[in-house]
Amino acid sequence: MIHFSHIEKRDLLKAWVLSSLAFALALAGINASLLIAIPVALVTAGIGIILHEISHKLVAARFGIHSEFRSADKMLWISVVIAAFGFLFLAPGAVYFTSQEHDPRKHGLIALAGPMMNIIIALFFLPLTIPLGGIASYGYMINAWLGMFNMIPFWGLDGEKVIAWKPLIFWPVMICAAFMVFFGYYAL
Numbered sequence: 001m002i003h004f005s006h007i008e009k010r011d012l013l014k015a016w017v018l019s020s021l022a023f024a025l026a027l028a029g030i031n032a033s034l035l036i037a038i039p040v041a042l043v044t045a046g047i048g049i050i051l052h053e054i055s056h057k058l059v060a061a062r063f064g065i066h067s068e069f070r071s072a073d074k075m076l077w078i079s080v081v082i083a084a085f086g087f088l089f090l091a092p093g094a095v096y097f098t099s100q101e102h103d104p105r106k107h108g109l110i111a112l113a114g115p116m117m118n119i120i121i122a123l124f125f126l127p128l129t130i131p132l133g134g135i136a137s138y139g140y141m142i143n144a145w146l147g148m149f150n151m152i153p154f155w156g157l158d159g160e161k162v163i164a165w166k167p168l169i170f171w172p173v174m175i176c177a178a179f180m181v182f183f184g185y186y187a188l
Helices: 006-028 034-062 073-084 104-132 134-149 158-165 170-187
Strands: 067-071 093-097
Touching (some): 034 067, 034 093, 034 104, 104 134, 104 158, 104 170
8 A cells, every 4th residue: 555644745735736836827927817727737737747746656666665755845936936937947846765776677667657647647638628628738738748858868857767777668669659649639
């Protein structure tokens, strides 16, 4: 059974709310439409970010590795301030492991879980774009972008760990899938 400590629950909540606020500010700016953008961002971008991080934790737990999410509080607040000026830069935090074991396969699969979750969420929103319009489209685009962006193979992003594990198989397949999902929306 997976366990979330009190601190981890608090940090996940902070990351969800402040990441969503940053996305809402970037989407709407500071005006009356912010009241609409915040709930939209909470359900689309915020949920995508939190499920991304929880996916890392679930796969780590599957390997018997204890892990906990910690929010990057300063970076979250910087993200909110920058978003108020129309730019989006986000670093909500990370899942940290207590195990010192270095198994590239395990680390690669743990890293892969987050972007894969974003792609799954994007595909969940895709059929909802017709009945729900903008909200579902935003959920689709944000999560497709998060999946693609996190596969960048440097800056400590998930793609760096995936490419260290399987540089010629899983990274190219995953990055292609992420690009197809992200740009597939425009093809429709």
